[in-house]
Amino acid sequence: MSASVAIIGAGPSGCFLAQALLKANPELKVDLIDRLPVPYGLVRYGVAADHQGTKGITRQFERVFERMGATFIGNLTVGEDVSLDDLRACYDVVVLAAGLPGDRSLGIPGEDLEGVIRAGDLTRALYEHPDADPLPTLGKKVVIMGNGNVAIDLLRILGKTPDELAGSDFGAGPSAWLAGNDIETIDLVGRSAAEAAKFDPEMIKELSKLSGVTIRVEDMGTAQSDEGQKKLDALAAVDGHGAGPRQLTFRFGLTPAEITGEDGKVTGVRFQSASGDVAEIACDSFITAVGFAAAGPLGRDELAASADDLAAGALAPGLYATGWFRRGPRGTIPENRADAQALATRILADLDAAGADAGKGGRDSLMAERTDLVDYAGWKRIDEAETADLPADRTRRKIACRQDMLALALQKSEEING
Amino acid sequence: MKITVLYGTETGNAEMLAEDIVSGLESDHEAEAVNLSDFAPDDFEAGGFYLVVCSTYGDGELPASAKPFAEAMAQSSADLSGVSFSVFGLGDSEYDETFNHGSKHIADLLAKHGATQLGDRLTHDASGSDMADDLALPWAEEMVALAEKQASEAA
Numbered sequence: 001m002s003a004s005v006a007i008i009g010a011g012p013s014g015c016f017l018a019q020a021l022l023k024a025n026p027e028l029k030v031d032l033i034d035r036l037p038v039p040y041g042l043v044r045y046g047v048a049a050d051h052q053g054t055k056g057i058t059r060q061f062e063r064v065f066e067r068m069g070a071t072f073i074g075n076l077t078v079g080e081d082v083s084l085d086d087l088r089a090c091y092d093v094v095v096l097a098a099g100l101p102g103d104r105s106l107g108i109p110g111e112d113l114e115g116v117i118r119a120g121d122l123t124r125a126l127y128e129h130p131d132a133d134p135l136p137t138l139g140k141k142v143v144i145m146g147n148g149n150v151a152i153d154l155l156r157i158l159g160k161t162p163d164e165l166a167g168s169d170f171g172a173g174p175s176a177w178l179a180g181n182d183i184e185t186i187d188l189v190g191r192s193a194a195e196a197a198k199f200d201p202e203m204i205k206e207l208s209k210l211s212g213v214t215i216r217v218e219d220m221g222t223a224q225s226d227e228g229q230k231k232l233d234a235l236a237a238v239d240g241h242g243a244g245p246r247q248l249t250f251r252f253g254l255t256p257a258e259i260t261g262e263d264g265k266v267t268g269v270r271f272q273s274a275s276g277d278v279a280e281i282a283c284d285s286f287i288t289a290v291g292f293a294a295a296g297p298l299g300r301d302e303l304a305a306s307a308d309d310l311a312a313g314a315l316a317p318g319l320y321a322t323g324w325f326r327r328g329p330r331g332t333i334p335e336n337r338a339d340a341q342a343l344a345t346r347i348l349a350d351l352d353a354a355g356a357d358a359g360k361g362g363r364d365s366l367m368a369e370r371t372d373l374v375d376y377a378g379w380k381r382i383d384e385a386e387t388a389d390l391p392a393d394r395t396r397r398k399i400a401c402r403q404d405m406l407a408l409a410l411q412k413s414e415e416i417n418g
Numbered sequence: 419m420k421i422t423v424l425y426g427t428e429t430g431n432a433e434m435l436a437e438d439i440v441s442g443l444e445s446d447h448e449a450e451a452v453n454l455s456d457f458a459p460d461d462f463e464a465g466g467f468y469l470v471v472c473s474t475y476g477d478g479e480l481p482a483s484a485k486p487f488a489e490a491m492a493q494s495s496a497d498l499s500g501v502s503f504s505v506f507g508l509g510d511s512e513y514d515e516t517f518n519h520g521s522k523h524i525a526d527l528l529a530k531h532g533a534t535q536l537g538d539r540l541t542h543d544a545s546g547s548d549m550a551d552d553l554a555l556p557w558a559e560e561m562v563a564l565a566e567k568q569a570s571e572a573a
Contacts (some may be wrong), residue, residue, distance in 0.1 A: 016430070053510035053544030059551055060434050167545060202477045202513050209514075230477065334428045334475070334482065 002027040003092040003351050004362030008078045008298070010034040011041020013323025013336045014097035015061040020344035022068040029362050030070045031091075035077040035296075036130065037374040037405040038382060039065075041099060044398075045129045048153040050160070050168040052395055057333065065376045073363065074374030075406065079297025082366060088318060090366045092359070093347055095313075096303070096321040097340075100329050102295030106145065106288055110259025115139070115266035119150050119289035126157065126174045128400035135177045139284020140184040143269055145256055146289035147190035148198035149332070152207075154287060155188050159246055161212040169396035185247045187281055189271065193221045194235055194252040195228030200332075204234035212244035219252045254279060259286055292329035300325055313343040320347060371410075378409030419467060419566060420448040423558075424457055426472035426484025426524065432508055435554040436471045442555040443562065454487040459531075464500035467536075467565040469558055472524050473508035478516025480523055491527045499532035502568060504561035506554060510544040517541070536564040 005021060007014040010032040018030045038044060040058055047054045064070045078084055078098075088094050103118035105111055117136050124132035142158065144151050162179045170178070190197050194217070207215060217239040223229040235250060254271035260280070261267050268282040294300035304326070307315045313326050322343045323336045331339075367373060382405055386396050399405050421443055425436035436451040443449040454472075462468070475481045480488050507521025518541040525539055540557050542550045 019430070051512065053512055056431060056544045056550070057429050059549065060430050063434070200476060202516070205477070205515060206513065234477075337430060 002029060002359075003354075004029045004031075004090070004360055005093040005095065005347070006031045006033055006087055006091040006362075007095045007097050008033050008087075009041060009096070009098035009323070009325070010039035010072060010074070011097065011099055011323070012043055012057065012061075012333055013041075013099070013325070013340050014095070015040070015064055016337045016340035017095060017097060017322055017344055018070045019060065019064045019068065020341045021347065022064065022070060024344060024348055026069065031073050031363055032065075032070055033073045033076050033078060035075070035098075037074040037402065037409050038379055039072055039074065039376075045124060045127045048157060049127055049170045049174075050157065050165060051153075052167060052169065054333070071363070072374070072376040072379060073367070074379060074409070075372055076367075076370070077297065079299070081370075084298065086366060090360055091362055092318060092351065092354070094319050095343070095347070096298060096300070096315070096319075096325050097323050098296070098298055098300075098325050100292040100294050100300070100324045102293040103288065104291040104293045104329075106256055106290060108256055108258055110261055110266070110269075111288075113259055113261040113266040114264055115261075115283075115285045116259060117285055117287045119144075119146070119154060119287055120292060122154065122287060123150065126170070128171050128174065128398045130400060130402040130405065132400075135174065136285065138181055138183060140182055141283045142183055142186045142285050142287065143281055143283040144186060144188045144287045144289055145269075146198075146291075147188060147192070147250075147252075148289060148291070149200060149203055151188060151287075151289035152199045152203040154289060155186055155248060156203075156207055156210065158183060158186055159207070159210050159213045159248055161210075164210065164212075166393035167395065169394060169398065171398055171400065173400070183246060185249065187249045187251055187283070189251045189254050189256075189269075189281070191255050192252065194219065194250070195221060195223040195225070195231055197231055197252065199231070201230045201234035204231070204238055207238050207248070208241050210242065210244070213242050213246045213248050214244055215239060215241040215248045215250075217250040221252065292324070298325075312346055313339070314346065314350075372406070374406070374409040378411075381408045381411060419562070419569065421450075421467055421469060421558075421562060421565075423449065423451045423469045423471065424454050425451060425470075426454045426481045426487070426520065428473060428475040428481035428483070431550065432471045432473045432481065435506065435508075435550055436469075438551055438554050439469060439471070439558040443558060447562065453483050455483040457487055459487075459491050459494035459496040462496065462498050462501050462533075466501055467562070468501065468503040469506065469561060470503055470521070470524055470528075471506045471508070471554070472521045474510075474516060474518055474520035478513075478519035480520045484520065484524065488523065488527060491531070494531070497532055498528060499534075501528070501533040502536050502565055503528050503533050504536045504564070505539040506557055507539055507541045508544065508550060509541060512545045517543070534568075536568065537561050
C-alpha cells in the first residue's frame with residue numbers, strides 16, 4: 001500500500017501525524033503542506049522564545065523529513081493557492097492540521113479601542129511571524145486578561161530583564177522593544193478562581209527566577225481538588241517574590257464587562273466579581289489572552305459542524321482533522337501528539353479497508369506548474385542562515401520577512417517544483 | 419549481549435533516543451526498544467542489562483508512558499538483584515527545582531528493588547548546548563562496555 005497523504009499544516013500536530021503514519025507504513029507518500037515557507041508552526045511561532053527546551057521536539061520532526069521520507073511543501077495556502085477539493089482529488093488522504101490561528105474575542109464593549117491587543121497578534125510580533133503587525137506601544141500600566149499558559153508566557157517575557165532573555169531566540173527588534181518599554185505594573189486577571197486557573201503550576205514557579213519584578217497574588221481563595229491545590233501552592237510560592245521595580249499582580253474571579261476609553265484609546269477595564277462587585281483597573285494597554293479560534297480560508301467551523309465523526313477526526317471519506325483544528329484550542333504538545341497517533345491508526349485502518357482503491361497520484365498532477373513552492377532543502381537554507389554567526393546569547397536569529405525567506409529558499413528548489 | 423532499551427516519554431524525545439540507540443547497537447548486539455507503557459516489573463530478566471531513557475514532565479513528574487510502570491514497580495515485590503541498568507535522563511534546567519526528577523525516580527525505583535546501576539545517571543539539559551541525540555549512542559556504548567566488563571568479571 002503506497003497511498004498518498006497530504007497534511008495541511010506542518011506544525012507539531014501535522015509532524016507528529018506524519019511521524020506516526022510513516023513509522024507504521026514507510027511506503028506511504030506523505031506531504032506536509034504549509035502556508036509559510038518554514039515548517040513547525042507553533043513550535044517556531046507559539047512556544048515562547050525563552051522556552052528553547054520545548055522546541056527540542058523539532059529534532060524529531062527533522063527526522064520525519066530527513067530519514068522517514070516526508071516531503072515539505074511550503075508557501076502554499078490551501079483554500080487560496082489551491083482548493084481543498086482539488087487537493088482531495090489528487091491525494092488518497094487529506095488531513096487538516098492547520099491549528100486555530102485566530103484570537104478569541106471577549107465579546108464586550110470597547111474591544112476595538114487602540115491599546116486592546118490580542119495575545120496571538122502580540123506573540124506573532126514577538127516571535128517574528130512574517131504576517132505579524134508591528135509591535136505595539138504598551139505604556140506603563142498593562143492588564144493581561146486570561147490565565148492560561150499564553151498569558152503566563154507574556155507575563156514572564158514582559159517581566160524579564162534583557163539579561164534574562166539570554167539563551168532565547170528573540171530577534172534584535174523584539175529584544176530592543178522589550179528592553180525599551182517602560183512598564184511599571186502588569187495585572188494578570190482571570191475569570192475563574194485561582195484553583196481553577198488554566199496555567200500549569202511549573203509555569204508559575206518559573207516566575208520566581210525573575211530579578212526585576214515584585215509579585216503579589218490577590219484573591220487566592222481555597223482549593224477543592226489536588227489539581228487546584230497544586231496551582232495555589234505554586235502561586236503561594238511566588239507571592240511576595242522579589243523587590244524589583246516591575247509590579248506583577250495576579251487577580252482572580254473577575255469577569256470583564258467593559259473596556260473604557262478616551263479619544264479612541266483604552267484607559268481601563270471594568271470587571272465584575274462573582275458577588276457582583278464592580279472593580280475598575282486603569283491601564284494603558286489591555287492584552288486579551290483568552291484562547292484561540294478558527295481563522296483563514298479553510299472554513300474550519302463549517303467542516304467541524306458537518307463532520308462524520310469529529311471525535312475520531314473523520315470529517316468525510318478521505319478527509320480528516322487533528323490537533324487544535326479538530327479539538328479546539330486545548331492541550332499542549334503531548335495531547336496533540338496523542339491525538340495525531342490515534343488519527344494515524346484510524347487512517348491506516350481506513351486505507352486498509354479501501355485496499356487497491358487507494359492510489360491517487362499525489363502532488364505531481366497538482367503542483368507541477370508552481371515555481372514558488374519551498375521544499376525541505378529550501379527550509380534548511382533558511383535554517384542555516386538563521387543559525388549562522390549568532391550573537392553569544394541567542395540560539396537563532398529568525399528571518400522575519402516572507403520575501404527574504406523566499407529569496408533564500410528558492411535559490412534552487414527543483415525537487416518539488418519540477 | 420542482549421540489551422533492552424526502556425523508554426519513558428511524553429513528547430517522543432526519549433522514544434527517538436531509544437530508537438537511535440537500538441539502531442546504533444544492533445549491528446553488534448541484540449537490542450530492542452520497549453516503551454515503559456508496555457513493560458511490567460515481572461518482565462525484567464535476571465542477568466539482563468537495561469538502558470533506561472526517561473524524561474521529566476510537568477512539575478517534576480514522570481512522563482505519561484512511564485507512570486503506569488512506576489506505579490506497578492512501587493507496588494511490586496519483584497527481586498531485581500541480578501539485573502543491571504544505566505539511566506539517560508532528559509530534563510530542562512529552565513525548571514531547575516525539578517530538573518531530571520523523572521529519571522531519578524526511575525533509577526531509585528530499580529535500585530530499591532535490588533538492581534545494580536552501572537555508570538552515573540546522565541542528565542541531559544534541553545536548555546543546554548548539547549544535543550541529546552549526539553550524546554545518546556556514545557553513552558549507550560560506554561554503558562554496554564561497563565555491562566560487558568561486569569559480565570566477564572562475574573563469569
